[in-house]
Amino acid sequence: MYILGKVTEMDDEPSLMIDDVYVIKGGNGSGIKIDLIEYPKHVSTRFLFLTSTDVLTILDPAPAVQEAYNEKIAAK
Numbered sequence: 001m002y003i004l005g006k007v008t009e010m011d012d013e014p015s016l017m018i019d020d021v022y023v024i025k026g027g028n029g030s031g032i033k034i035d036l037i038e039y040p041k042h043v044s045t046r047f048l049f050l051t052s053t054d055v056l057t058i059l060d061p062a063p064a065v066q067e068a069y070n071e072k073i074a075a076k
Helices: 063-074
Strands: 003-009 016-026 034-038 047-050
Touching: 003 047, 016 063, 034 063
Parallel strands: none
Antiparallel strands: 003 016, 016 034, 016 047
C-alpha cells in the first residue's frame, strides 16, 4: 500500500504525524488515472501517527501524483 500525506517529524515516539492521508490507486505511468482514496476510512480524523519502526522509507511523489494530491487538498 502506498500512502500520501503531509509528514511532520516529532521529537518523541510516535515520531511521525501524517496529515491529509490518502491511499494511491492507479497511475502506473501508462496514462492510467490516479485515484486518491481517503485513509483511514470510516473515521473523522484525517491523520496518522507512526513510530519510527513502522516506516520503511519516505519518498517524494511523482509529479502527476503530487498534482493529484494538491488538487484533492484544494477541493476540501
